[in-house]
Amino acid sequence: MDAANELLEGLDPEQRAAVVAPRGPVCVLAGAGTGKTRTITRRIAHLVHRGHVAPGQVLAVTFTARAAGEMRTRLRALGAHGVQAKTFHAAALRQLRYFWPRVVDDEPWQLVEHKLRLVGQAAHRAGAPTERESLRDFASEIEWSKASLVTPEDYPAVAARVHRDTPGPAEQVALVYATYEQLKMRARVLDFDDLLLHTAAALEEHADVAGEFRDRYRCFVVDEYQDVTPLQQRVLDAWLGNRDDLTVVGDANQTIYSFAGATPRWLLDFGRRFPEATTVRLERDYRSTPQVVSLANRVIGAARGRPAGSRLRLVGQRPPGPEPEFAEHDDEPAEAAAVALRIRKLIDEGVPASEVAVLFRVNAQSEVYEQALAELDIPYQVRGGERFFARPEVRQAMQALRVAASSSVPSLAPVSAPSDEDAPAPSSEPSPVGETLDAQVRAVLVPLGLTEQPPAGGATRERWESLRALVELAEELVTVVPDADLARFAQELDVRAEAQHPPTVEGVTLASLHAAKGLEWDAVFLVGLVEGTLPIQHAGDDEEAVEEERRLLYVGVTRAREHLSLSWALSRSPGGRRHRRRSRFLYGLVPENHPAALPVRGRGRDGAPSRNSLRDETRRRCRTCGGALVGTMAVKLGRCADCPSNVDEELLARLRAWRTDRAKQLKVPAYVVFTDATLTAIAEQRPADEAGLVAIPGIGAAKLDRYGADVIALVTGAFSPDPE
Template sequence: MVGRQAEAEIPEDGPLAGLDPEQLAAVRAPRGPVCVLAGAGTGKTRTIVHRIAQLIHTGHVAAGQVLAVTFTARAAGEMRTRLRALGVHGAQARTFHAAALRQLRYFWPRVVGGPQWDLLDGKLRVVSQAAHRAGAGTEAEVLRDLATEIEWAKASLVTPDDYPAAAGRVGRQSPAPVELVASVYRWYEAFKAKANLLDFDDLLLHTAAALDEHPAVAEEFRDRYRCFVVDEYQDVTPLQQRVLDAWLGDRDDLTVVGDANQTIYSFAGASPRPLLNFTRRFPTATVVRLERDYRSTPQVVSLANRVMAAARERPAGSRLRLVGQRPEGPEPSFAEYEDEPTEAAAVARRISELIDTGTPASQIAVLYRVNAQSEAYEQALSELDIPYLIRGGERFFARVEVRQATAALRTAAASAPTGELPKIVRELLEPLGLSAEPPTGGAARERWESLLALVELAEELASHVEGADLAQYVAELDMRARAQHPPTVEGVTLASLHAAKGLEWDAVFLVGLVEGTMPIQHADGNDAAVEEERRLLYVGVTRAREHLALSWALARGEGGRRNRRRSRFLYGLIPEDHATARLTRARREAAPAAAALRCRVCGAALIDAVATKLGRCAGCPADLDEELLVRLKEWRARRARALKVPAYVVFTDATLVAIAEQRPVDPAGLVSIAGIGASKLDKFGSEVLSLLRSRP
């Protein structure tokens, strides 16, 4: 066992330079079972690739005999890139499914025979057929839930016949009666087999079966691959563990890396049990603990430790206590708000301040528990003309605009155009939507940002490769697409906590931290589910490098009942357990501009977001021009359709009401209305003022 106190000589130069004592111990551990318990931000990927390189460079194993597996194509691509930088060529780094697909294609003629079955690209069509035959609902939402349940069952090695008992045993919230789900599952497998189709889980099932049932196949495979490395081992499913066992056979040349505190995919069948029981299975295993956090400031690290210290049960393998290695930073902030729109507006203002003081928008994230929470933040960021991107949708190179752009660039490359590469790329992408000025937000902004990212990638290539041409650029795009290594897109990231796993930002806002959302309502009453929600919060906290803000709102909508309570996970974390009055004061301090505004009718200070926008207290009399408001809404609808954005991206209802009440006569009067800045004045100011001047 190697802990923080371990002593080791770190070479001043060479491939092992810069490794801390614990990382060095993991890298230099002998062949055989090795378990690296790696906390968030402790350099686990660096440790993995250096261990692989060390084993190869010292002659313990040939590069072609190494198979490293992880859970995302991007992580596998990053691992391959780092291995190449260390002079390692030939080692395999893939996802479980990609590795299984490669093996299954190779062994198919011997274990199955005949033409290879096609891989099912999206299972909803077959699930729909199965649901119809079984008498279940076929609405899109129902089909997605049924598909998720089938995926859980297969990942958990549960057959259709076993599903009802297994679902009851683990307390699954089945989307339909368990016998009906089992029937859908049974028909799904039947339809799939009849059409000679495989889904992603079948890749793993058939690979394991090929090795278990065909000794000659197993012998050939095990002669080829002799050293295995598994990243994110806390997320392994029973099905993936079965494949790993088949790969290993009776051997033990296995290195696993994981953190039980980051187990957040139990709903998909993942379990930290193989990680926690590793030393029981391999009593002679070398165990190394990585606890030096190089990602976050000591203040963020301290909060992360306190989140997990309150856990009800912490198995020995999860008791990692991070030690921050970065310079001191700001304390995490906590804030309570009257309602979600006010919370979102305050977060957007703080983001604007960070951007104004030099933090790139791409280094800022707003993280929430469920995707439905994003709307308020999309609107608040749009109000301040802050670009944003929603993570968790299509992968960068799978997006329609990126595929269209790549096709156009490839066609153009055939004619070998001459000139500066970035200029050529920009001109080719202009017809696809790369305008001189960016759209405000939403899908249109995402498209524009994707195209701009392609131009920036061209600039990067031109700066590193002298004389780079369009053909070389297209080849670079193809390589990145295969490796799932997209360029950085400039914009604030909006993402669920699950989608944020494995990522990090300079500034992170954890929002909507109320009971019923964090922990999620359906977790209540299940201790294991509640503890997974705590780990999800821990993952969110450890995404922040320097700035971390946690907030919650007492009501959902403006003026709604203040019947929410802050998350139970926050008790004991907030300094001195802030009273509501202190939190209210912190909220006002976070929005000085809003607090300084006065009601134009009675002169009282305006705090509420809508009151700030209207320029008056909610109870003060209003001089609203109803006919003007109708005309403003009609104009907004036309502009939103033309820009292909939601109406609120142009102006919110509250902004239109403020215009119809105050009826400004010049640009100065228009920008005096909260939410109308220079950018919106440039885009819409002349049209709005013209509409105001033309009113009866």
């Protein structure tokens, strides 16, 4: 048997079809766990062994250095030596270094690997904030703009059109962006995005450069094609010219980087661009058990507006395994402790710690799991983020608390708790000592970024989450040591930081869902699955943003080979109000006979449904036709999308005017007070008391305390605006 035929051994029919497809445009729609890397490396090797292309004429690009390295290793094992397998940026850097003297007639400019210094200079000149978190947000926004081919001049209009969550006024961001580009030009340096921009320009504007490049490379392969940005697609188009020897591989169901400019539209439109393309669908899942695969299909099957090219339905190929587990807990520490105990049991049963992962939506969620694992002496490693106590904002906060503790300044005046629907409301009779400690900690942290309202997202939101976690540690300490003061709290933080240094090589992985992309484990724990976290709060009522959050859950589910657990907590802290709602994505997934299948807003201590839970169940039925409500907007409005609206337009106008005034008073965006959808739900349902108001999704204890009286007065006609 010759080498080319040996490459077909062990492939399923669909994989084989992708491998032997002729040269020309080929699109492989590959679901999670379907062997896409095996397929595309064998396709490249098959083309080489059949003599269709020389190894040195193939350029394969993917999105991480790890994936590129794995691809090179497999190709060498298959006898395809000399194939170039790189990331987009590494390929562009290689090409730019070669062509630069001819294109620019100058010595190569240096590459800036860490841009924050230049961004800081630009922000200072633009009169913008220069705190590290702000600079990180500005840098991310510049990266998104360049990846999306948006110039500084066009940024304000584009940001408004796509409803971009900007780290400041759009005009200010544009000025920082423009100044940053000017500073780079003067310093004769490039950033990573410039590698792609200049490579594309060199090929587009210099025919001799394009000709030489296209003589060298004849065949192109792009992995993870659903994650290409407009800039990367521009580079790919420049590489191709008018040729079509292109193989792309991707899964639109795993598009989770839209915030960075990625879009699946080129994957989904591949057949339109290349009508003669061969399209192959890989749907046989070799990674996960049928039980995990079934859950993954149900998660993504509930997505709204799925284009045809994304409707892959995985078919599990492994032997049956345990059913996915669902668990509801009273609070986050209880959830973390239960997860740690389950992990300990798995390890005792022979599952290596390195084959276990705890995945969460935001990095700030890691601390409670770090602590729970450390208490059981379970080694762990944090992937894609720093350990909680190693984060700059946490170190800075601990230093500030030490200074405050050693100061002789009298106790600081209490500061209001952050307003967050997920934050526990204070008890009706708080301990005076506890209240003082909580207030002091908040007061120390306010100058470091602990605002009353949570920021919309980005590095500033991550910093805020870390600081808020410290406040919650203070609240927890008071429940154990009622007379604790700042000095005792600072000591507690030092003890926690010192104790949490377990081995990091062989250990349980703690990672965000984004950082878990492309990885897999025998056992996966998806934690913190509550509204406001998944989907993230700032997704709001933006359907595209919410659907991306659903895809994040899908990615998390498909990381598990055998054991899968999904859990959530009704309160953030022990003793807090159990008012959180489990993620909307879990409805229809939790088995009907499971205790957690009851609505999350409450069961009594005896396990029977509480009045709140029965009210939630009623709320999930349309108040007009009585049918089951499907979708976020339907649940919020309490009616099916097709059922007639009975909105009180005059009330809606009053609510909007009131919201505008409150937003101005609080100096926050209007949607932070209430979203448009929530105002519409109020104007339709016209709640006349607190019970009716909190029955509307999106109105929790914090919103009720802050705005409830005003809203009820607006509904009943008793509202009188405050005199100016």
